[in-house]
Amino acid sequence: MILTEASREQIREKVSQYPDRKSAILPALTIAYSQTGYLNDEIYREISQVIRVPHVEIAEAATFYTLFPKLPVGKYLIQVCHNISCALLGADSLLAYLEQKLGIKKGETTPDNLFTLVTVECLGSCATAPMMQINQDYYENLTGEKVDRILEELKAKA
């Protein structure tokens, strides 16, 4: 069993809110992901048992949405927005700066398994560009100095 009883209870609570239990699939994936930090077929099976819908329907939904990494990532998932408003304010150079600071390329994880660096599409932070999301949090109006501080703080917390 991967999902904890607490996660299962949260999923059951979600199921009770909807007229149709299938609607709890996306919330269940979110709950599972926030517990584990990744999703895989075994997790889909466990969710399917809790919600009581066929496993294939969980997998079908999960593989459509980008929010849930299907491969293990580092402790901190750094997502740099590279869409137009951020790109106009230097998102590409922000990415290059992060690659240089972390010593990894986009799509890679640092050897200490602390940081994974990826690019993502618009996160709705267009008037506070450039920006990145790290796990649950947004970091906006980024400068080199801010990025240095954020990375130091995360390293210290780890």
Place this chain on the structure above:
Amino acid sequence: MFYSPVITNAAEVASSDRLHLFRYVEDPDQSKVEIFEAHGGYSAWKKALTGMSADEVREEVKKSGLRGRGGAGFPTGMKWGFIPKGSSKPRYLICNADESEPGTCKDRVLMERDPHAVIEGMAIAAYAIGCHQMFIYIRGEFNHCIDRINAAREEAYARGHLGKDIYGSGYDLDMVVHTGGGAYICGEETALLNSLEGKRGMSRIRPPFPAVEGLYACPTIVNNVETLATVPHIINRGADWYRSMGTEKSTGTKIFSLSGHVKRPGNYEVEMGFPLKKLIYDPAYGGGIRDNKKLKGVIPGGSSTPMLTPDMIDVDLDYESLADAGTMLGSGAVIVFHEETCIVWVALRLIRFYRHESCGKCTPCHEGTAWLEQIIRRIEQGLGQPGDIELIEEICGNILGRTVCPLGDAAVMPIQSAIKHWRDEWQYHIDNKKCLVKTNFEFQ
């Protein structure tokens, strides 16, 4: 205190008796229910529920001329009127908070800083269509908005604004907070319905329209966050007051998200019909172009709307004026770029996004956007071939109007306009295997 540091024109709004959506968005306590109530919050909901019939609410909103702020601009009151009379099925109201159109960051501010205003608007809309269970579909990345809306929902229940027998009227209303999985397409209302039903977010063929067969095949209305946040003001102050703002056909106010190469990117609430040039250059808003460079182009209504050149920006920000200028108001996301921006570079950023977000249902969109990205990328990399521009135009023509949902159109319209306005620059890029202008944006 505030999660997002985004600039707003709340001070201007607070000193105006016309602007209203942003009045309290710089008040860090506005998200608390007592403060919201002290600022007149939930009075419109009470007024509607205890003093007006559902038909009266709908008529007032219809008369106000309010149009959907998510992008399509469809008259809100009329949309509500499409719910079939006499159907015994449950009816659903969904607040579309899947804000994902590149350039758009306005609904996020409302949810984060004035979450009860969104809930109040939802409640009034729900009552107007006879709905007893309403949903808000928030994009999954907006963790802070999700927390704020969840907290506000609990407060609203605790204070009797939601739940059973609200204000002693006998009316019951429940609210479910639903979070998305990171898919732009789910902002399209039929894809949103599929997603809310636990399926892949793929659009549905219309008809049947959601008002007739929507969520769980029941009559459903989907409205944008800003649209719903406007409704309480119309109920409190009347349709005539609302109509007194803006233009005859584009009434009221609108929040514009200004981003890109301006000195003061931010969210600004202005009356419909506000001059685009003023929004970009006035020190109270955009403050002009960064580093005092020359303007090259503007995408006026979110990344899916046709671009404007500097000689086209003497235009007013309302549905009709922008349509006359060959573009659209869309979601009100104004993206500005200056002279040192390669147009092929811009086009590549945009088409990469639409290729990524195409749900894969319609062949013209899922194949076409991938081809467009490949061709535009090779031009950008200096590998363009003679005839590539014509090839792009042909593919665009074969996507436009040939898909179930508007994502296909959204992908090609900015590309078509980029070629129309800057064709020589595309040709230069192919002939010389490099950009006509330097594009090298450093972050600070």
